[in-house]
Amino acid sequence: MVDVAVTEEAPASRPRLATGAVGIVVAVQVAVLTALSGRYGFHRDELYFLAAGDRPAWGYVDQPPITPLLAKLSTAIFGETPMGLRVIATLIGAAMVVVVALVARELGSGKAGQVFAAAACALSSFVLVVSHLLATTTLDMLLWALIGLFALKLLRMGDGRWWLAIGAAVGVGMANKWLVLLLVLALGVALLVTGPRQVLRTWWLAAGIGVGLVVAAPILVWQAAHDWPLLTVASGISADDGAENRLLFVPMQIVYVSPVLVPVWIAGIVRLWRDPAVRWARALALSYPILCVILLILGGKPYYSVPLLVLLTAAGAEPALRWITRHRAIATGLAVVGVAINAIVGLPVLPVSALGPAMAMNAEQGEQVGWHELTATVAGVWDDIPAADQDRAVILTSNYGQAGAIEEYRGDFGLPAPFSGHMSFADWGPPADDLTGPVVLVGEIDLATVGDLFDGCEQVTENDNGMDLENQEQGTNVALCTGPARPWSQLWPDVRHYY
Structure with missing residues (x-):
């Protein structure tokens, strides 16, 4: 029997998706990323993915197989050039924008809120960087957003069948980057604290776990057969960079999406916690600080938590729009400054000779040269x-x-x-x-x-x-x-x- 009871305070219907307006945001994003994708050259990680893609396997010592396979697929279709490789990154970035707009819709935003969330996502420095380059974080970002969207649908509708979608997304995430398990842990703890806990009392949860394990099984078998090298690499990252990661964690939370958008994602957390219309989604708000605590304990890199910040920015779209209505001139100035900074930091818009200052914020710019x-x-x-x-x-x-x-x-x-x-x-x-x-x-x-x-x-x-x-x-x-x-x-x- 399907558990379809709508959770307390959660409305059963949502506003219409602003397909045309969000589509314009995506079209502009794709055009800009495509126009710039051939500048500079391959990133060091992209060169590694190309090498790994030529040696297909169920796993590698430092990563599961999906990103190298995507690199191989993209270059096989579009050519072994930086532009050809990055077609897949551009498409994933476009999908991310659509998913974030759907998250805003799920939280009750109409056309204006959906477009704001889509534009904020497309222009955030983190999304620009990982949509321009192909990295394991590129697909990981999209999968985290999808898990967040599916979790919101589960919490709002109370339909346990969404556990199947969550399980499938987690399984694919395990085939790309195991950080997805930290998201699952953070969301799970948050859900136990805030509820609605009835979504846990269904056999669909076990079915979702089963789906995830089936999808991830070949990767887990390969890792086990090779003595779990991913865990060896992860422990080494923590040992080598843990202190620096902890020191930079809070400052980088301010930078990675955009300093201009910090008040928006903070407003998103507050809204989810206080607004009766969306309090059914409080678990999403609480999952972010829980994840931050986990990362600080483990010495994880500061950017690991950023996909959640992008979702919380979508949650803050409605209060942000109300503020913008009252302060249009200030909002316009902040938007111009934010877009300019993010473009310089995240995209290859500067001459190589002028990259030094940008590399202070994003060293990956320089790793595409030479x-x-x-x-x-x-x-x-x-x-x-x-x-x-x-x-x-x-x-x-x-x-x-x-x-x-x-x-x-x-x-x-x-x-x-x-x-x-x-x-x-x-x-x-x-x-x-x-x-x-x-x-x-x-x-x-x-x-x-x-x-x-x-x-x-x-x-x-x-x-x-x-x-x-x-x-x-x-x-x-x-x-x-x-x-x-x-x-x-x-x-x-x-x-x-x-x-």
Whole structure:
């Protein structure tokens, strides 16, 4: 029997979806993202996704398989260029805007509120960044929003069948990024505190859990068979960056959506807590501080909580519109300033030479620059190896961005496929033991401590991106060694690293 009792105080019907007006917001968003998607170049993570997509599996040591598969799909259809890869990110960003408009509608907003929520979502710095680049966070953002929407429908209607949709979305989320479990935990605790608890007293909840487990089963089996490497990577992130993440957590909550929109999402929390018309959705309001506490304990990155902030911004659309009606001139000025800042921080609108200030807020801007130049630098060292020795030589990088770049651009320089001990590149090695010739080492490698790994190492050059841009690979060392000190199969465990 289906539990269809409408929860207390929750209306059974919703305003009409403002299809045309929201569609205009989406059309403008897609046009802007598409026009800018080819500027700069691939991001280091995108290069890694391309490499992983060429090696399809049920999992990788640092991520489930969906994002690499999306990278492979998008480039197979639209071309292996930054623009071709980012078509899928643009489409996900557009879907995010629609879902946020639906969240605003679910909370009682009419046309104006839905358009406000859609525009605020499309223009927020976080959404701009992850809709411009393809990242695991890109799809994760959309899945969190969908889970929030489905949860609101469950709470408003009391129809337990929405647990199936929630379970399916969580299962897909597990196939993309396991952070979705933190959202489930936060929403679950909030629901126990605020109610309506009757939505938990249904067998549809168990059915939803079953759906999620079925969807995620291949990923869980792969991780178990490989000793749960995702947990190893997550614990390393917490150990290495936990203190910094905790220190920056609160300031970055102000920045990631937009400082201009902070009063809006705060108003959304207050509205959900106090307004009788939407108090049935208080669990959404409480889930945000609960999630923040969890992230602070775990040392998680500040942006992990931002998808919830976007939903709370939608909840604040109605009080924001009332304020805007009384203060139009101020609101217009704030909107112009907010859009300008978010565009500069989140999108490739500046010349590369002017990126420095923007990188202080979003370092990912600089990580889209200089990869072809890095490959050229490595090629210069490779060309110093005698032709007779090149068939036995190896290029070894210290991180997956360097390896992904060389793999992507090696055809331009006649280079062999690179190797790396970083993340899943380690699983795609080691080099064959008969490759006993020179080794080109790329990255911050301490030559004083590599004697047990490689013989006769000398630094040859440093990478220069030619744009005077201080990104992560500017000044990267490139060294040349006479050969490996041991067979590759023996030294590979010492080369492997996760951080």
